Amino acid sequence: MTRQRNPGVAGEFTVSRTFTFSASHELRELPPGHKCRRNHGHNYTVTAVAHVCDGGTGDLAALGSYLDATFEHQLINERIPFHPTCELLARHLAEWFTANIDSAVLASIVVSETPATAAHCDGATLEVTISKTFVSAYGEVTVLLEADDLDEAGFITDFGDLSPFAACLRDPAATERLCGAGPAIVVHLARWFGGSIEPKIRARLRSLRMVSGSTTSSWERGDVA
Incomplete structure (x- = not known):
C-alpha cells in the first residue's frame, strides 16, 4: 500500500493498494470458435486508488477480503450476474467499493488480466x-x-x-x-x-x-x- 499527501489540501492524502487473485471465466458472448469462449484462467491484479480525509485511515483491506471470498479460484461466471469481462468487472468493483468502504473516496479501480491489458474505471463517473x-x-x-x-x-x-x-x-x-x-x-x-x-x-x-x-x-x- 502506498500513501501520498495531496498538496494544498489540509489533512487529505491518496492511498493506493494492489490485490491479486486467480480465477477463470468464460466469455460466452464472443463468436463461436473464439478461444476465450472456453473456460480459461488469469492471475488478476486489482489496484484501487482512493482519497482519504477527515481523519480517515484509508484502510482498503475490505476490498481484498471481498476479492478473496468472491473470486479466488472460482469460475467468475458463477459469482456475478453479468458477462465477466475485465471492463465490467472493473465497474462492478468500483460500485462495490463505493457502497462498502466509507473510509475513503474511490478515485479509480484498475483490473488487469495480463501485464499488457487493463481496464480502468473512474471512481466518480464510472467511465471505463x-x-x-x-x-x-x-x-x-x-x-x-x-x-x-x-x-x-x-x-x-x-x-x-x-x-x-x-x-x-x-x-x-x-x-x-x-x-x-x-x-x-x-x-x-x-x-x-x-x-x-x-x-x-x-x-x-x-x-x-x-x-x-x-x-x-x-x-x-x-x-x-
Whole structure:
C-alpha cells in the first residue's frame, strides 16, 4: 500500500493498494470458435486508488477480503450476474467499493488480466477505459482507449483490431523514421493511430505514453498535434 499527501489540501492524502487473485471465466458472448469462449484462467491484479480525509485511515483491506471470498479460484461466471469481462468487472468493483468502504473516496479501480491489458474505471463517473501496452524497438508504448459506452457484454476486449499498430511498432522502416523525432515521437504515433486505426475500431485514443530508458513521453487527446 502506498500513501501520498495531496498538496494544498489540509489533512487529505491518496492511498493506493494492489490485490491479486486467480480465477477463470468464460466469455460466452464472443463468436463461436473464439478461444476465450472456453473456460480459461488469469492471475488478476486489482489496484484501487482512493482519497482519504477527515481523519480517515484509508484502510482498503475490505476490498481484498471481498476479492478473496468472491473470486479466488472460482469460475467468475458463477459469482456475478453479468458477462465477466475485465471492463465490467472493473465497474462492478468500483460500485462495490463505493457502497462498502466509507473510509475513503474511490478515485479509480484498475483490473488487469495480463501485464499488457487493463481496464480502468473512474471512481466518480464510472467511465471505463482500456489500456494496452506494446513493446517496440524504441520503448514500451501504452495506449488508453475509450468507447462510447459499455453494452451488456462489455467491450469483450475485442472492440477492434490493433495488430496493425503493433506491426507498425515492429517495422524497421517506421522505427528509423520515428526515432529521430525524440520525445515528440508520441505525437507522430498518436497521429498515425488516429488516422489508420481509429476509423476501423469501436474506440478512440484517449492517451498514448512511451517509456524509453529513463525518458517517459506522453500525449493526451486535446493536446496540440
